[in-house]
Amino acid sequence: MNRRLIGFGGTGLVLLLLTLLLCLGMGSARLPVSQIIGILINHLPGLGETFTPDWNTSSEQIILKVRLPRVLLGMLVGAALALAGAGFQGVLRNPLADPYTLGVSSGASVGAAVLIYWGLQFSFVGIWTLPLVAFFTGMLTLWMVLTLAREGGKIPTQSLILSGVVMQSFLGAVVSFLTAMSKETVNEILYWTMGSLSLRGWSYTGILLPYVVIGLVFLWNRARVLNILALGERQAAHMGVHVDATKLSVLIVSTLLTAAAVSVCGVIGFVGLVVPHIIRLVTGPDYRMIVPLSALGGAIFMAWADTAARTLLAPTEIPLGVMTAFVGAPFFAYLLYRNKKLRRGELL
Known part of the structure; x- marks a missing residue:
């Protein structure tokens, strides 16, 4: 397993670096990529002025203040x-489960729609009002779902x-109602619910980074338990796993990751469903492989989806949630078709 993880992980890291430079x-x-490499290296601590600048100031500003924070956030x-x-699919033992x-x-x-409807998205703590409220209402939803599902102390x-x-159905209806009732803010609500990374600076990246690092470490540490949980x-329980505690902790961490992502960029579907499933089709059902490779695969997938969203119809930007479905669905369908053929022995 270690050799396979090193092989797949090394390949994923190389693809991630290439994706960063190309995007x-x-x-x-x-x-050009050579210019991008020079700009990035010249701004690394201790490596300043490694390259003699052969680029103008505008190119440097585009990379460091516009594109780099957006690509990294994506x-x-x-x-x-x-x-x-990956966490939801593991703990629910359902390959069709996703972060939503x-x-x-x-x-x-x-939370976001209520603020936008009443024009309060910048009222309390400036640009952070909407992300904070969206995060809070997302976590409140998890508490309500767990309370509703609990039976005799078990879930x-x-x-x-x-x-x-x-x-999901009830709260989706609330959002649809607010959208239908709004006149001046209908486009803003719709755009937020379709997801976007535009106008997001370095501060958003700094907020999301700790969630991703902690979530990756936690879920990877629970990978062996998720493998056991897949048996039923x-x-x-007979093998010594505290089933309810494991389920609750993985659900909470996965929900924190989802709420943090949604709060900074709106609703972006399909990624949490398709990426872990693709990793599973390629590497097998071992969550020691699925968890870290899902993080790499999700980062690569989102970076390319966002690049396509902002460049294909420029200067018009395609909503990111729409683009993830456009890009991911055909590829996912192809992998499922190919996997079916492989199981039947029709492909070498």
């Missing part, structure tokens, strides 16, 4: 959603999923 160069002003959002998806199964996205959307998986579906809750 930084794409846009209305195209910049990578963190993708990693957070993919990690959350428990209604967290709808809960965060309600049955079936009741948990059904509670999440109920909350009764078998896991």
Whole structure:
């Protein structure tokens, strides 16, 4: 397993670095990779002025103040959603589970939609008002779902999923109602619910980074337990796993990752569903592989999706949630088709 993880992980890191460099160069002003490398290295601590600048100030400003924070934030959002998806799929033992199964996205959307509807998105703590309220309402939704699903001190998986579906439907209806009733802010609400990374600076990246690092360490540390849990809750309990405590802790951490991602960029679907599933198809069902590789895969996927969203119809920007579905669905369908053929022995 260690050799496979090193091989897949090393490949993923190389692809992540290439993705970063290529995405930084794409846009209305195209910049060569060599120039991007020089700009980045010249601003690393201790390596300043390694390269003699052969670029103008505007190129440096575009990279450091516009594209780099956006690309890095996209990578963190993708990693957070993919990690959350892996956590939900592992603890619920359902490959169709995703970060929004428990209604967290709808809960965060309600908080954001209420603020936008009443024009309060900058009222309390400036630009942080909407992310903070969205995060709080997302976590409140998790508490309501867990309360609704709890039976005699336990949280049955079936009741948990059904509670999440109920909350997702109800809170989604609240967002739709606010959208229908709004006149001046309808476009803003719709745009937020479709996700975007535009106008997000370094501060957003700094907020999301600790969630991703802590979430990755925690879920990777629980990977062996998730492997055991895949055998069934009764078998896991006989093997010494504290099933309810494990489920609750993984659900809380996965929800924190989801709420943090949604609060800074709006609702972006599909990533938490498709990326862990693709990793599972490629590497197998071992969560010691799935968890770290999902973080890398989510970061790469989101970076390319956002680059496509801002460049394909420039200067018009495609909503990021729309682009993730456009990009991911055909690729996911192809992998499922190929995997089916492989199981039947029709492909070499």
